[in-house]
Amino acid sequence: MLESILQQLPPQTRLVAVSKTKPLAAILALYQKGQRIFGENRAQELAEKYEALPKDIEWHLIGHLQTNKVRYIAPFVACIHSVDSLKLLLEIDKQAQKNNRSIDCLLQFHIASEETKFGLDRAEAEAILLSAEFSQLRHIRITGVMGMATFTDNTAQVRREFKSLKAIFDHLKATFFANAPYFREISMGMSGDYQIAIAEGSTLVRIGTLLFGERG
Ligand SMILES: *Cc1c(COP(=O)(O)O)cnc(C)c1O
Numbered sequence: 583m584l585e586s587i588l589q590q591l592p593p594q595t596r597l598v599a600v601s602k603t604k605p606l607a608a609i610l611a612l613y614q615k616g617q618r619i620f621g622e623n624r625a626q627e628l629a630e631k632y633e634a635l636p637k638d639i640e641w642h643l644i645g646h647l648q649t650n651k652v653r654y655i656a657p658f659v660a661c662i663h664s665v666d667s668l669k670l671l672l673e674i675d676k677q678a679q680k681n682n683r684s685i686d687c688l689l690q691f692h693i694a695s696e697e698t699k700f701g702l703d704r705a706e707a708e709a710i711l712l713s714a715e716f717s718q719l720r721h722i723r724i725t726g727v728m729g730m731a732t733f734t735d736n737t738a739q740v741r742r743e744f745k746s747l748k749a750i751f752d753h754l755k756a757t758f759f760a761n762a763p764y765f766r767e768i769s770m771g772m773s774g775d776y777q778i779a780i781a782e783g784s785t786l787v788r789i790g791t792l793l794f795g796e797r798g
Contacts, residue, residue: 583792584615587776591787595780598642598769600790602627603797606634612793613639621663621788625651632658644728644769644788646700649673661686663728663769663788666700668710671722678721686725688769691750693743694732701729704750711758724759726767726785727751731775740775744782751783 587597598621601609609620613636622628623645632641632655640660647664655662656677665671665687678685689710692701702710710716711724729747731740751768759765771779771787779787791797 584612584617587787587789587792590777590780592780595785595787598644598786598788599793600644600772600788601631601794602645602790604790604794606631608794609635619660621790625654628659629654642786642788652677656685657681657683659685661688661725661767663688663786664690664700665724666690666702668713668715671710671719672715675719675721684721684723686723686764688726688728688767689724689754691727691729691747693729693747695739695743696732704753707750707754708757711754723764725764726769727754728767728769728786730772731770731779733774737775737778741778741782744770744775744779744784748783 591597596619598619599612599617600621602623619640619642621642621644625647628641628643641658642661642663643655643659644663647670649670652673662674662685674685674687689707690701692703727747727750731743747770748768755765767785768783769786771784773789773791776787776789
């Protein structure tokens with residue numbers, strides 16, 4: 583399955599293997615096939631797996647993150663996909679500074695029709711990027727955007743939602759990051775919709791079930 587997914591990815595698109603709830607052995611099996619980017623949705627589980635597994639794995643946090651959990655992952659996490667408030671960004675910056683490093687972050691947008699999904703809207707994101715506090719941060723880098731489409735068989739709707747995330751990315755790029763080549767990531771697409779996401783410009787697909795099987 584890994585090979586067949588990788589074959590479908592355009593050169594600018596990377597695979598985040600979503601290993602949440604999966605045992606170390608399953609992660610190692612994929613590692614041995616060459617996969618190096620793994621994603622988890624809980625900070626403590628991520629920290630435990632980091633401790634136990636090879637240190638050249640690039641770990642991404644993809645799930646909702648509470649400010650009091652940032653310290654568990656700040657020493658090593660490569661990218662946090664789920665930044666949805668200035669408060670969280672300030673804490674990530676503080677913890678990154680403590681560890682003498684910089685952490686890449688994606689702004690998570692609410693693009694689905696479901697009420698429950700986390701994420702910013704465009705106005706909220708702009709308020710963060712224009713704030714005086716944000717301009718002081720030196721230990722985070724906003725490298726792009728992330729979003730989850732509605733869980734539905736309606737592929738037209740999913741495509742529309744991915745297009746809306748791409749439009750947000752383009753707008754932020756032009757308005758705030760025109761001179762920032764590192765602002766280039768659009769994290770969208772999961773097991774059920776990654777092909778649509780790739781067609782709509784995804785640079786990071788987050789795939790769990792297709793690689794590891796159903797979660798219990
Ligand atoms: C679990 C999860 C995924 C992967 O979902 P699959 O359908 O198993 O591929 C992707 N993104 C986020 C944010 C997740 O929580």
